[in-house]
Amino acid sequence: MQEASFLILTALAAGSQHGYGIISQVAGISGGRVRLRAGTLYTALDRLRADGLIDVDREEVVDNRLRRYYRLTPEGGQRLAAEAARLQANATAALTRLNPGLGVV
């Protein structure tokens, strides 16, 4: 899974978000490192929807502007959990090898 997809799914894990919300959440989660641009975001959203990992939750009009909220599907939740577990296992292995004396970090 690409990092952008992982971060978008993570942004939606706590509840549905609209496009701009996802961008701010992803920036927050990555500590400001990943700032998604609109083109990248919508290419990723289109793909995640096609893969059945996210779905449209609802639409709202705020100040004459359309806001579409996306949510994680159950399959999206499972995929995110599996990917997070994989990353965690890798990170743990790396940290354990870097600090052999400390055991589990």
Added chain:
Amino acid sequence: MSESAELERAYRRLVAYYPRSFRRENEEEILTVLLATGREGQRRPGFGESADLVKGALRMRMGLSRAPRTVLNAVRLMYLGAVAEVGVLVTLVLTEGSIRAAVMHRVPGLTAAQLGSLNSVFIAETVILPFVIALWLWMAWTNGKGNDWARVAATVCCAFCTVGMIVDMADGTARYAPATLLAAAVTWVIGLAAIVLLFLKQSWPYYARQS
């Protein structure tokens, strides 16, 4: 016109590059996001965000936005193959005179018939190469869309190319035209790598879904 209206129009021009079906569903919402991320008093889209939108639109138009990385890389290689063939064509056209001179120098006393066949080789190459370039581009385009027949067609092309290389080597091209053989080998390797990527495990679901 106010600054925000001007900015919105500029964004709409960029979003117009996306496929119609995608725009119908997403245009208003993308506009919301673009305008929300804009700076105060911004009149024109920044270079980075413009490039990002055009890139997204291109990928979507090529059908690549949903392709796995393996297919994406295979398609990139095929475009690289087309570029390499353009390089071959340009080199051929630019160096035709010196190739001719070299042939005359090495094989003095060519008959009129032999000169005629040398000419026809040049003409054939300059006529065929544009078709070969078009073939690379077509294969890149159709494989990007995940057409199963395109994958088979690309494999057949690669097989022909392999046979061509073997024939060339048997002909002794390596001896009298090493540059030609090198060019053929480079495009052959690019093509082969693309085919391998298309048949990797990760590529299969994409072709199964599209066909």
